[in-house]
Amino acid sequence: SAVISQKPSRDICQRGTSLTIQCQVDSQVTMMFWYRQQPGQSLTLIATANQGSEATYESGFVIDKFPISRPNLTFSTLTVSNMSPEDSSIYLCSVRTGGLTQYFGPGTRLLVL
Amino acid sequence: KQEVTQIPAALSVPEGENLVLNCSFTDSAIYNLQWFRQDPGKGLTSLLLIQSSQREQTSGRLNASLDKSSGRSTLYIAASQPGDSATYLCAVVDNNAGNMLTFGGGTRLMVKP
Numbered sequence: 001s002a003v004i005s006q007k008p009s010r011d012i013c014q015r016g017t018s019l020t021i022q023c024q025v026d027s028q029v030t031m032m033f034w035y036r037q038q039p040g041q042s043l044t045l046i047a048t049a050n051q052g053s054e055a056t057y058e059s060g061f062v063i064d065k066f067p068i069s070r071p072n073l074t075f076s077t078l079t080v081s082n083m084s085p086e087d088s089s090i091y092l093c094s095v096r097t098g099g100l101t102q103y104f105g106p107g108t109r110l111l112v113l
Numbered sequence: 114k115q116e117v118t119q120i121p122a123a124l125s126v127p128e129g130e131n132l133v134l135n136c137s138f139t140d141s142a143i144y145n146l147q148w149f150r151q152d153p154g155k156g157l158t159s160l161l162l163i164q165s166s167q168r169e170q171t172s173g174r175l176n177a178s179l180d181k182s183s184g185r186s187t188l189y190i191a192a193s194q195p196g197d198s199a200t201y202l203c204a205v206v207d208n209n210a211g212n213m214l215t216f217g218g219g220t221r222l223m224v225k226p
Binding site for chain 2: 004033041042043044045048058092094100101102103104105106107109
C-alpha cells in the first residue's frame, strides 16, 4: 500500500493568484497522478507526473495553467495558476503501486473568491 | 471514449440490509476495475481491485464482481452498517488509455440506524 499526504488540506484564495499543492508519498513510486473533483462531480485526471520529464496532460488541461513538478520518486507539486472561481475544486494526488492498486491522498480543498 | 455509469446515484437503506451497487462501462477492453469509497470532505479509499482476467474479489463484507463482456461490475455489501454511509465510486483503466482511471459518477449511500 501507499500512504499519501497533501499540503495544504484546504485554502481560500483570491482570484488571479496561484497556489502550489504538495504531495508526499511514503514510498518510491513510478506513477503519480493529479486529479480534480469539482463540486458534486466525479474525478477527472489532470495529468500524469513523470519523474525526470515533463508531465503528461489530459485533454482540457495545459501546463501554463497547471504546472507540475516531480523532482523525485516520492514527491510532486501541482500549481493552480491565475485562479478563477471555476478552479474551486478538490485536488487529489494519486499513485499506482506495483500491484496496480491506485491510492489517493486526502485532497486539497480549494475555494477561489 | 470510455464512459462509466453508476446506478443508483443515491440509495438509502435501513441497517442490516444487503445491497448491490451497479457500475457499467461502455468499452469492455479494460485492464482493471477498482471500487473506492469517499467519505464527505475526504479523499478516496481503495476497496477492491479486479483485474480484467478475474471474475470477483472479496474483502470482509464486500464482494465485487466483474463481467467484462457485458461491461458491468457490481459491489455487494452484506449486512450494511451506518458506518458504510459514504459515496462509492467505480473506476476503470482501459487497455488503450495508458494510465488514466475513468470514474463513474458515484453512488451516495446512506445506511440508517
